[in-house]
Amino acid sequence: MITLTHYLVLGAALFCVGLYGVMTRRNAIALLMSTELIFNAVNINMVAFSRFQEPGFAHGEMFAIFVIAVAAAESVLGLAIILAIYRSRQTVNSEEMKLMKW
C-alpha cells in the first residue's frame, strides 16, 4: 500500500539531490537544471497532498500548475542572462562571474 508518506519521502529525496546539484555545480546552466529538480520535488508534494488529504478537489494541482508556469518564466530569464554573460565574458562558470562579488 503506497501512502502519502511514500510520496513525501520521494519528494524530500529529490529535493536533496537538487540541493546537492545547486551546491556543487559550477556550470550556470547545470545550476538552473538543479533548481528544476527542486521545483519538481515540490510539485510531487503538492499533488500528493491534493490527492490524499483532499480527494475530489484540485487545489494542490492548481498550485503545481502555477509552480510550473513560474519555473518556465524563471528558466527563460535565467538562460537569457547566462547567454548575455557568455556573450560579454565568454564563460558560463559561476565561479568566474564575480564582477559584483566583494
Place this chain on the structure above:
Amino acid sequence: MEQFLFYTFAASILIAAVLTVTVRNVFHSALYLALSLFGVAAVFALLGSYFLAGLQILLYVGAVVVLSIFVISMTKHITGAGAAGTGRRAVPALLTVLASGALLTNAILRTDWGASFAYSYGAGTDAAAIGSHILSDFVIPFEAVSVLLLAALIGAITIIAKDGR
C-alpha cells in the same frame, strides 16, 4: 501493481536525478534531467492527475529541457574542468544534503497526517475541474501569471537583443 509502479518510477527519478547532478558532461546532464522529469510525469499519472502529467511533459521535457540544450550548444566548455562537482566542494555539500535529508525524513515520519483518505487508483481529477478552478477561485493568480509570462518574454528579448537595435 501500484507498489511496483511507484517503486519503479521513484527509482528512475532518483537515479536520473543523481546522474543529472554528478555527470561531467552538461549535455548528458540535460538528457538525464529529461528522463527524471518523465518519471515525475509518470508519478503524476499514478496519482491520478493526467492533465498535469501531460502538462509536465509538454512544458518541462518539451520546453525547458530543449531550451537548456539550445543554450548548452550555444556555449563552449560543455565538458572538462569545473563542469561537475569536484572534491573540494563535494564533501561539505554531501554532509549538508544528508543532514537536511535526515531532518526532512524524520519530520515526515513523525508527523501525524490525520485521516488520509484511502483513495482508489485510477480515479483522479480531470481537466474540466482544473479549468473551472482556473476561471473561478484562482482567476486572480491566473491573470497575474499571464502578466508574469508576458514580462518574462519581453525581459528575455530585451536581455538578448543587441544594444541599440
